[in-house]
Amino acid sequence: MSAGAATVPRWSTRSTRVVRALGAASVLSVAATVWLGLWVTPPDQTQGNLVRLVYVHPPIAWVALYLAFGIAAVSSALWLWPRTRSRFWDRLAAASVEVGTVFTALTLVTGSIWGRPTWGVWWAWDARLTSTALLLVLLLGYLAVRRIPADADARARRCAVVALVSAVDVPIVHFSVNWWHTLHQQAVITPDLSPTIHGAMAWTLLLGFVAFTLAFAWMLVVRYRVEVLAEHLEDNELDVALRERRSEGPRAAEPLPTGAGAGHDTTPLVTTPTP
Amino acid sequence: MWRDTVLMAGKDLRIELRSRVVLHQVAPVAALLLVLFAFALGPDRAPLVAAAPGLFWVAVLFASVLAVQRSFALENAEGARDALRLSGLDPAGVFLGKTAAVALQLVVLEVVLVAGVLLFYGSHIHSAGSIVVTGLAGTAGLAAAGTLYGALSSGLRVRETLLPFLFLPVAAPVLLAGTRAWQSAMGIAGSGPGAPWARLLVVFAVVYLALGVVVFGPLQEAQ
Numbered sequence: 001m002s003a004g005a006a007t008v009p010r011w012s013t014r015s016t017r018v019v020r021a022l023g024a025a026s027v028l029s030v031a032a033t034v035w036l037g038l039w040v041t042p043p044d045q046t047q048g049n050l051v052r053l054v055y056v057h058p059p060i061a062w063v064a065l066y067l068a069f070g071i072a073a074v075s076s077a078l079w080l081w082p083r084t085r086s087r088f089w090d091r092l093a094a095a096s097v098e099v100g101t102v103f104t105a106l107t108l109v110t111g112s113i114w115g116r117p118t119w120g121v122w123w124a125w126d127a128r129l130t131s132t133a134l135l136l137v138l139l140l141g142y143l144a145v146r147r148i149p150a151d152a153d154a155r156a157r158r159c160a161v162v163a164l165v166s167a168v169d170v171p172i173v174h175f176s177v178n179w180w181h182t183l184h185q186q187a188v189i190t191p192d193l194s195p196t197i198h199g200a201m202a203w204t205l206l207l208g209f210v211a212f213t214l215a216f217a218w219m220l221v222v223r224y225r226v227e228v229l230a231e232h233l234e235d236n237e238l239d240v241a242l243r244e245r246r247s248e249g250p251r252a253a254e255p256l257p258t259g260a261g262a263g264h265d266t267t268p269l270v271t272t273p274t275p
Numbered sequence: 276m277w278r279d280t281v282l283m284a285g286k287d288l289r290i291e292l293r294s295r296v297v298l299h300q301v302a303p304v305a306a307l308l309l310v311l312f313a314f315a316l317g318p319d320r321a322p323l324v325a326a327a328p329g330l331f332w333v334a335v336l337f338a339s340v341l342a343v344q345r346s347f348a349l350e351n352a353e354g355a356r357d358a359l360r361l362s363g364l365d366p367a368g369v370f371l372g373k374t375a376a377v378a379l380q381l382v383v384l385e386v387v388l389v390a391g392v393l394l395f396y397g398s399h400i401h402s403a404g405s406i407v408v409t410g411l412a413g414t415a416g417l418a419a420a421g422t423l424y425g426a427l428s429s430g431l432r433v434r435e436t437l438l439p440f441l442f443l444p445v446a447a448p449v450l451l452a453g454t455r456a457w458q459s460a461m462g463i464a465g466s467g468p469g470a471p472w473a474r475l476l477v478v479f480a481v482v483y484l485a486l487g488v489v490v491f492g493p494l495q496e497a498q
Contacts, residue, residue: 137444157497176448
């Protein structure tokens with residue numbers, strides 16, 4: 001990434017090529033999972049065609065609950081640690097939470113689709129469903145904090161703390177909701193998504209894990225780059241606007257004061273015309 | 276750190292003693308919640324008695340949002356936040372002091388609420404010891420997590436809406452565990468043993484107190 005105040009950040013062609021290859025690999029592997037899952041593999045003896053969700057739901061849940069959340073928590077901690085503090089960790093955490101939110105929502109949706117024919121209801125107060133739903137709210141809270149206008153450092157601090165507080169909460173939520181359900185005298189229905197799998201089914205499930213992990217990685221990298229561009233825009237949009245505005249007037253030839261990128265108040269927005 | 280804790284808690288409690296905002300506004304709101312719950316569930320005693328522990332903790336949860344908001348409204352006055360940072364107090368001490376002040380106010384409020392539950396809903400306490408222990412542990416956890424998020428949203432324009440959005444999901448385990456523990460202590464039929472829930476409340480409180488001590492410094496710098 002270039003360091004100039006006004007030049008748009010660019011990435012090397014090599015890294016862009018890698019990202020494109022990653023994107024192609026994830027699209028292809030997801031397509032292969034869909035093809036294998038819907039057409040090649042046989043229906044299950046007990047669950048029938050419902051078993052096909054097993055190729056999608058656990059991989060998505062793995063990405064959302066472990067990968068995305070883990071990366072967000074670790075990179076937030078690394079940002080807070082003064083020795084490893086860099087904007088890289090802040091952006092990575094933000095990208096991971098945002099992509100992870102999508103995957104968490106997808107986990108809930110696919111779980112719900114599975115639950116409707118199995119349990120007869122779209123929503124059950126099942127331990128995993130409930131804790132995943134709470135996790136989704138926690139992630140949305142992070143995104144809400146992210147959107148609050150603030151300078152980059154303050155925003156990174158707040159976001160890192162929210163991520164850590166949420167990360168600490170996840171195991172507590174998990175245990176409490178589990179106990180809440182099991183200690184409550186009810187017929188415990190745990191989603192039995194792991195019937196004896198073999199042959200084509202096992203390979204399809206494995207491919208599903210690879211495919212969604214690749215898709216996550218791709219989305220993460222792209223989102224990270226968008227974050228870099230957004231930060232660049234935030235830092236420089238006033239300069240750009242000023243430059244455009246000035247180029248309209250008679251004083252177009254006058255150069256901008258240097259260092260306008262750091263402090264926005266160095267240049268008056270409206271220049272009074274000299275009589 | 277401990278000296279700063281006492282100083283900070285003393286300051287917040289002195290302001291509360293003089294202004295009585297929590298006592299005169301938050302406590303009545305919490306008591307009003309108990310009445311509103313009764314309106315929602317109907318005048319029969321049985322459902323109210325069965326739901327009393329949960330309703331109590333929901334009321335405490337909402338009241339703690341208000342108490343935390345009040346605690347940081349004190350710091351929002353002209354330049355108070357900067358003065359606090361300039362004072363050289365240990366951030367961990369500031370965190371623990373504010374947490375202690377909020378917790379103490381919540382305890383007073385909970386005593387009022389328990390009296391209300393016993394009086395209005397006709398609940399009975401079977402094990403006063405576990406009520407006190409779980410009540411204190413839950414309150415410490417709520418105050419710690421609330422103070423952390425209170426500091427985070429303090430000074431922001433959206434603080435009134437942001438705080439409940441961030442804090443309530445994090446505090447959900449306290450509601451769950453507190454309710455289960457109190458169901459057991461109030462002898463409600465079908466409730467399991469209360470001990471694991473009490474342990475969970477203690478773990479929650481310890482975890483958030485420790486986290487607050489560690490991250491309150493960096494958080495203060497963001498304000």
